Amino acid sequence: MNRKENFVAGFVKENPVFGLYLGLCSALAISTTLDNAIGMGLCVTLILTASNMIISAIRKITPDEIRIPVYIVVIASLVSVVEMLMAAFMQELYANLGVFISLIVVNCIILGRAEAFASKNGILDSALDGIGMGLGYTFSLLLIAFVREFLATASWTITNPFNNQVILHLGLEFLEPFKISMFSTSTGSFLTFACFAALFTVLRNKPAKKEEKKEAK
Amino acid sequence: MKFTFKPSPNYRQPQSTQSIMFELTLGLLVVFGFSVGYYAMAYNISYALRALGLLAVSVVCALATEAIWCKVLKLNVKDHMQSSFPWVTAIILTLMCRIDISYYALGVSTIMAIFFGKLVFGGFGQNIFNPAAVGRSIIFASFTGNVAADLISSATPTTAIAGNGWLLAIPDGISSVCATATSCSAALIPAPTFVELLTGTYAGALGETSTLLILAVGAYLAWREVIDWRVPVTYLGTLFVLATVYGLVFNQGMVYGLYHILLGGAAFGAVFMMTDPVTNPTSAAGRVVFAMGCAIFTLLIRVKANLPEGVLYSILLMNLMTPAIEKLMDGNQIKTEKKNWMIIAIVAVVGVAATLICAFANM
Structure with a gap:
């Protein structure tokens, strides 16, 4: 696999949320609004890229027996840094995401990429992999949040996390009486997630089926 | 030959x-x-x-x-x-x-x-x-708020009794029952008479009110072997016994259990929903356990949870348990008869114990 394929794999083929079912806890919990999804997604992307690079840089001096504690220390330090920065500069988003920022430490995507990719590849490859996977995660969160926010509130809002100014507000007032409040709760997030997971499975299996048909012919 | x-x-x-x-x-x-x-x-x-x-x-x-x-x-x-x-x-x-x-x-x-x-x-x-x-x-x-207003403004008898913590009258000195209830009145609820509850001439869900008609249709369907008679009979019987136990703790009288059967979706759920052959256990003993479990959950949700009704969620919860019941009571029914009776007895004891714990906790 070349670098470009590695980078693109995170979106559909190896999409961490809908393909590998990793990092679901935070994905289901915070995908209520587009704001949360963008904030959480970029946070994870940043931490994932940085942790991938650091772990890849120290991969040759990390003893195999204690590699998991080493990874955890690296990831936890990065998460603490990001958490404190968010508490300082983006209070609103920090309050909305709550405990899920600290829980990035145990997010399976980050530890999984460290174990599966960064510990075996060079720094540049690992960084690209981190960005690709992180953007794939962000993309999945945005998809879920896009559906959920619209069904629950009949509008989409994007705010600037630094000063809480509304950048974009797209509200469809005539749909106001028809909103389905269930989609702001966990039930709605499970339903949305399941539908997307099914859709992605269909997308992934399509090329394989075509090849099967060709072989049959 | x-x-x-x-x-x-x-x-x-x-x-x-x-x-x-x-x-x-x-x-x-x-x-x-x-x-x-x-x-x-x-x-x-x-x-x-x-x-x-x-x-x-x-x-x-x-x-x-x-x-x-x-x-x-x-x-x-x-x-x-x-x-x-x-x-x-x-x-x-x-x-x-x-x-x-x-x-x-x-x-x-x-x-x-x-x-x-x-x-x-x-x-x-x-x-x-x-x-x-x-x-x-x-x-x-x-969609609890998504209703066409000005149709039925008054509370239905079910929501009224649920607002009272599923008690007809609050005995003196007991206030914690009202902790979860929305509107507590110490006075006796102007409950519909038994005749009204039986014939269903009061405001409520479209098809859940006329208990007498539902039971008649249920009897006909059971006679035609469309539904299994064991499920509604066990369900309503268990619910009546448990509600009577609960009512006796609060000194509500012997008729209190009947209110639990007549109000809300108990009869409708028992006849039309719990008997659904797809989501039911297949063995007769399993169905009895299923119905008893539904009754226990119905009573617990009614008296303990902050919901107006318990029948619906009790059915969903027992649907969840159906594979487990199936696994437990599968096999040659004649050979496992003793074991089945044991399981039914255990469920009954658990139900009564849970009701009593609930009642004394609500005191």
Whole structure:
């Protein structure tokens, strides 16, 4: 696999949320609004890229027996840094995401990429992999949040996390009486997630089926 | 020597799934017809038309969902409909709603009930949860405020008694019952008389009020072997006993248990929803345990949880337990008879114990 394929794999083929079912806890919990999804997604992307690079840089001096504690220390330090920065500069988003920022430490995507990719590849490859996977995660969160926010509130809002100014507000007032409040709760997030997971499975299996048909012919 | 040749019992049975579902549909329509008649007499004709409109919206949504599903999967629509019976789910769901529900809420919940409750599991016969109960719980979760106002403004007897912590009168010196209740009045609730509760001439869900008619239809269906008589009998019996135990702790008198059976969806759920052969255990003993579990959950949710009704969620919870019951009570029923009785006795003891704990905790 070349670098470009590695980078693109995170979106559909190896999409961490809908393909590998990793990092679901935070994905289901915070995908209520587009704001949360963008904030959480970029946070994870940043931490994932940085942790991938650091772990890849120290991969040759990390003893195999204690590699998991080493990874955890690296990831936890990065998460603490990001958490404190968010508490300082983006209070609103920090309050909305709550405990899920600290829980990035145990997010399976980050530890999984460290174990599966960064510990075996060079720094540049690992960084690209981190960005690709992180953007794939962000993309999945945005998809879920896009559906959920619209069904629950009949509008989409994007705010600037630094000063809480509304950048974009797209509200469809005539749909106001028809909103389905269930989609702001966990039930709605499970339903949305399941539908997307099914859709992605269909997308992934399509090329394989075509090849099967060709072989049959 | 004379040999007699006959097909195996499942082929010899005169009933087909189609004829069973047809009779069930007729039974449901009788209940619905009574409801329409009541609203036309007690209020005016526009209420009756609204009830008919709700049923039409629900049935059309259900049929459309299944038809689209067939188109996507490239199935034959007619064959699929004949073995899928979406209208039964739609009718049950409509009967569980109050007349003031909006058309939109009922339509969306029907689509979700059919799709998420039935089709994604593989269609009729494969679903884990009762699809109609799934639809009603979606209405609970999403559309409790989405009602057409000015239809029924007063609280129904069920919500009134739920507001009182499912007690007819609050005895002196007990206040913690009201902690979860929304509006507590120490006075006796102006409850409908028993005759009203039996005939169903009071405001409530469309099809859940007329207990007498529901039980009559249930008796007919049980006689026709469309439903299993054990389930409603065990359910209502267990609910009555547990409610009486609960009532005795609070000094509510012996008739208190009857209110639990007559109010809310107890009779309707017992006859039309718990007997759903798909989401039920297959063995007779398993069904008895299923019905007892439903009764225990109904009572606990009614007296402890912050919900007006417990029947719906008790059915969903026991649907969840059905595979476990099946596994536990599977096998040669004659050989495992002793074990089955033991399990039933254990469930009964657990139910009474849970009720007593609940009652003393509510004191």
